[in-house]
Amino acid sequence: EPEVTQTPSHQVTQMGQEVILRCVPISNHLYFYWYRQILGQKVEFLVSFYNNEISEKSEIFDDQFSVERPDGSNFTLKIRSTKLEDSAMYFCASMIDRGPNEAFFGQGTRLTVV
């Protein structure tokens, strides 16, 4: 069964450092997302991406964040200068369309900022 894969599973970084979280969405999916979950709490939308551009972003997704699809398979989330409050679980998701089909989620990257 096709799946969304994320690397690394766990990343520890020092405050102020840049991190890149990587995702490989399901190959025929067209819509890509990043979500954040702090300590088993609510899953918060960060950004959606379609046709090589951001289609929607939340208030959380400020200038420190960026997304990219550098090739035909990877989808990355970059945090330019990490803060302690960026510590969270980051999930990538993909959908085949915006209709009634479900989103498929990766296993997540646990980011710890120290």
Add this chain to the structure above:
Amino acid sequence: AQSVAQPEDQVNVAEGNPLTVKCTYSVSGNPYLFWYVQYPNRGLQFLLKYITGDNLVKGSYGFEAEFNKSQTSFHLKKPSALVSDSALYFCALKDYKLSFGAGTTVTVRA
């Protein structure tokens, strides 16, 4: 604004008893509603969805959900809970993205 709410932070049931996890929604038009489950240190797994048609939707692992338009609810149910159903459950609403409720922690005791 479109949203979902999960009024209970926690649900505790004994194994073998029925399990219900509540969700209410607010949306203009017809909703696409989903349930996802998250096991510890894992990603979100799709359980079931309501698009249109039958108000009772069946999903994975013996779960089902009842869509009630008049009460704007989409409660998740399982007739006989297992200890292995202990997890975090999220209700979600889809427009161009999924918007999640706050989550309900389900604990099934042996």
